Amino acid sequence: MxxxxxxxxxxxxxxxxxxxxxxxxxxxxxxxxxxxxxxxTVGRIAARLVADGVTPGDRVAAQVDKSxxxxxxxxATLRIGGVFLPLNTAYTGAEMEYFIGDARxxxxxxxxxxxxxxxxxxxxxxxxxxxxxxxxxxLLEGDGRHDEVVDASADDPAAxxxxxxxxxxSKGAVLTHGNLASNCRALLEAWxxxxxxxxxxxxxxxxxxxxxxxxxxxxxxxxxxxxxPKFDVDTVVDLLPRATVLMGVPTFYxxxxxxxxxxxxxxxxxxxFVSGSAPLLASDHEAxxxxxxxxxxxxxxxxxxxxNTTNPYEGxxxxxxxxxxxxxxxxxxxxxxxxxxxxxxxxVGSIEVRxxxxxxxxxxxxxxxxxxxxxxxxxxxxxxxxIDEDGYLCIVGRGKxxxxxxxxxxxxxxxxxxxxxxxxVLESAVIGVPHPDFxxxxxxxxxxxxxxxxxxxxxxxxxxxxxxRFKHPRAVRVVEALPRNVMGKVQKAELRKQYQDLFTGSxx
Ligand code: MCA
Ligand code: AMP
Numbered sequence: 001m002x003x004x005x006x007x008x009x010x011x012x013x014x015x016x017x018x019x020x021x022x023x024x025x026x027x028x029x030x031x032x033x034x035x036x037x038x039x040x041t042v043g044r045i046a047a048r049l050v051a052d053g054v055t056p057g058d059r060v061a062a063q064v065d066k067s068x069x070x071x072x073x074x075x076a077t078l079r080i081g082g083v084f085l086p087l088n089t090a091y092t093g094a095e096m097e098y099f100i101g102d103a104r105x106x107x108x109x110x111x112x113x114x115x116x117x118x119x120x121x122x123x124x125x126x127x128x129x130x131x132x133x134x135x136x137x138x139l140l141e142g143d144g145r146h147d148e149v150v151d152a153s154a155d156d157p158a159a160x161x162x163x164x165x166x167x168x169x170s171k172g173a174v175l176t177h178g179n180l181a182s183n184c185r186a187l188l189e190a191w192x193x194x195x196x197x198x199x200x201x202x203x204x205x206x207x208x209x210x211x212x213x214x215x216x217x218x219x220x221x222x223x224x225x226x227x228x229p230k231f232d233v234d235t236v237v238d239l240l241p242r243a244t245v246l247m248g249v250p251t252f253y254x255x256x257x258x259x260x261x262x263x264x265x266x267x268x269x270x271x272x273f274v275s276g277s278a279p280l281l282a283s284d285h286e287a288x289x290x291x292x293x294x295x296x297x298x299x300x301x302x303x304x305x306x307x308n309t310t311n312p313y314e315g316x317x318x319x320x321x322x323x324x325x326x327x328x329x330x331x332x333x334x335x336x337x338x339x340x341x342x343x344x345x346x347x348v349g350s351i352e353v354r355x356x357x358x359x360x361x362x363x364x365x366x367x368x369x370x371x372x373x374x375x376x377x378x379x380x381x382x383x384x385x386x387i388d389e390d391g392y393l394c395i396v397g398r399g400k401x402x403x404x405x406x407x408x409x410x411x412x413x414x415x416x417x418x419x420x421x422x423x424x425v426l427e428s429a430v431i432g433v434p435h436p437d438f439x440x441x442x443x444x445x446x447x448x449x450x451x452x453x454x455x456x457x458x459x460x461x462x463x464x465x466x467x468x469r470f471k472h473p474r475a476v477r478v479v480e481a482l483p484r485n486v487m488g489k490v491q492k493a494e495l496r497k498q499y500q501d502l503f504t505g506s507x508x
Contacts, residue, residue: 004424006153007177008184009078011220013039013149014284025068025227028235033068035222041069045076047144052107052127056081056150059105059160063087063096064113066132066205066229067141071215073109078177081150084159085172086206088408090468093117099162100126103172103363112137114344117485126218154178155357157398160363161208163303164402164411172363173304175212182356184216184305190310191272191297193245195222201237201248207278208303209407214247237261245272249407250280250439253296257287265291272313276301277407278439279395282320298323300379300395304372306357308332309393322392324414330355333378334387337399340374344385348396378409401492403432403440408472410442412492418445418463424452425459429446429482429490430473435503443499444473447481454478469492 002258012035015022020036027033037372053180056061060077062085065069077084085103087096089111100108100121111116112130122128130461131137133310152158158180160172179210187193199218216226228237233255236246240262246252253275256262273288273296280298289295299310300323309332311317311324318324324333330353334343358379361369372380382400403410412430426449448454456476463472477499483491 006181007078007152008180008216008220009075009152011181011184012042012075015195015219015222022195022222023224024219024240025071026224027068027227038068038072038075039142041072042075042079043147044072044143044493045069045139045146046079046146048129048139048142049076049082049107050080050146051142051144052129054080054106054227057083057157058107059083059085059103060101060107060109061087061100061105062109062131062206063089063091064111064131064491065089065133066107066227067131068227069131069135069137070205071219073131074211074215075219076146078158079149080146080151081152081156083157083174086159087162088204088206088468090470092464092465093467095468096476098170099394101172103160109137109139114501127165152177152476154181156359157360159212163409163415164400167438169414170411171368173359173367174363175359179357179359180212180216180459181220182329183199183212184220185325186329186357187217187307187310188221189214190327191217191245191274191313193217193221193223197221197223197245198243199225200228200236200243201225202228202236203249204230204250205249207277207407208301208306209247209249212306213276213301231255233259233486237266240266240270242270242324244270245274246270247274247276249277250275250284251406251437253280253288254437254439255283257284257360258289262291264291264293267294272295272297274299276307276323278404280320281439284338285320290309300324300393302383304359305353305355305379305381308353308355308357308381313439316457317389319388319390319392322388324392326353326355326393327357331378332393334393336378336383343386345389345391348384348386350399351381351383351385351393353393354378380459402441403430405432405435405441405470406438408470412442414494415444415463415467415471415473416444418466422454422459422462424449424454426450427482429492429495431492431499432493435474435498441474441500441503442471444476444480445482445495445499446476448478475499 001242016039020083023032025033129139162170295318301307334349343349483494
């Protein structure tokens with residue numbers, strides 16, 4: 001018989017009962033926040049959300065800085081059957097407009113400083129609350145408590161995360177309680193994560209990596225985390241002697257290998273370094289191992305699927321340039337993208353995934369959802385890969401037009417549409433090129449309108465208000481024409497080749 005379904009909230013409640021006085025959060029100022037204290041905040045926030053009118057299935061959107069209370073807000077939303085919608089703190093007003101209009105949350109929680117920006121949104125259908133990083137904000141006002149837990153089933157929605165999938169406009173990926181809990185359980189087992197672990201948590205908490213991998217695993221295992229507002233290489237290296245696990249994007253490791261205090265000695269208590277969200281350079285993998293004696297464990301995931309594959313914790317090599325084998329319960333196959341026919345090992349094709357980790361669909365987009373799944377339930381990731389001689393998956397590229405900069409996804413189309421709206425621009429192509437720190441970075445190649453001479457500064461200023469800073473092109477090149485194939489399609493591969501050395505070569 002299948003074991004009973006345990007939601008992430010249930011796992012949290014069990015840990016509160018089992019070890020109330022254990023620190024869940026260890027903060028940079030030395031303060032600790034225990035499981036019991038966190039539970040108190042969850043109860044308080046849940047009461048506030050219920051008073052705001054949140055009922056099961058309602059969305060609770062949060063664009064807040066990282067704090068223990070922000071995690072309590074997530075757990076409080078789950079407690080009352082709400083659907084948590086975390087949003088990148090870098091999003092501008094224009095970006096927020098779209099997400100809020102699409103998801104129609106009942107409550108939007110923002111930082112106190114941004115309260116005024118959202119005043120115009122408030123009305124009969126939306127309550128705006130604030131949450132700061134010093135225990136401040138309207139969300140924490142009042143001394144109500146809400147203890148009642150909505151008994152979620154595996155298929156009930158727990159969260160919506162916006163992502164562009166393979167193409168087009170941002171879509172809300174609806175993740176169920178079953179998705180979060182099953183993926184968390186599979187990872188705890190695969191990485192032997194237990195209540196003895198002390199995780200360095202330096203990731204943002206508005207994405208799958210920081211929230212549904214790092215935080216969920218800590219909470220469900222009853223472990224502790226060194227909870228940092230953001231990644232800072234000195235702080236992280238200083239914490240290594242008091243930690244056991246680090247989870248990061250490749251940029252963490254690119255920066256760490258250059259740090260003079262990274263030695264086998266400082267890593268003596270560490271048992272695991274995990275990398276994901278973007279490809280880790282084999283050279284960084286090797287340099288890190290040479291410096292510390294630790295082989296970084298690389299894994300592969302996606303917003304729509306949580307984690308899919310992982311290199312082994314034990315029982316096999318952690319191979320640079322590969323993302324390992326499927327997690328228990330998850331199936332991976334490599335197919336011909338056109339026909340859907342499975343390809344023999346070694347051949348490059350479209351990566352598809354099926355399992356309890358795969359999301360239920362895009363928010364209010366049944367047709368888009370249907371087009372991203374095969375009839376037999378496999379989800380088309382848009383990544384290209386092959387299975388190697390040991391059965392490990394190697395990601396060799398992307399079928400989707402996507403740039404990953406420092407672990408953040410950037411969709412060229414969104415930037416191209418903005419640039420094309422400039423009166424001095426005829427057309428544009430946005431590409432990703434190698435970058436020594438961020439892995440990839442954004443370059444805009446622009447063709448001017450007749451008799452126009454747009455400047456880089458002018459174009460960057462034009463898009464600034466509509467685009468989060470991390471999406472801004474780091475270089476703009478004005479050209480006479482874009483390379484096209486016989487069908488008239490812009491040859492982005494050609495452009496990527498042309499500008500590949502802009503940040504890494506002799507031109508950098
Ligand atoms: C910050 N900036 C960036 C990025 N981050 N620009 C491009 N790409 C970035 N990733 C810009 C800021 O806007 C700022 O611009 C300047 O760089 C410095 O900002 P700062 O905050 O100091 O940056 P940083 O601390 O150096 O941040 C780099 C970082 C961070 C540590 C790599 O971006 C980060 O934590 N990334 C993790 C993203 C993540 O969690 N991804 C997981 C997605 P200016 O100074 O010019 O104003 S989940 C996922 O992908 C799937 C499911 C998976 O498999 O995990
Ligand atoms: P997101 O849409 O933010 O969830 O980003 C998911 C995408 O990140 C995947 O479809 C891959 O293209 C990429 N990705 C995640 N982990 C890895 C990895 N270890 N190696 C290469 N690409 C990765």
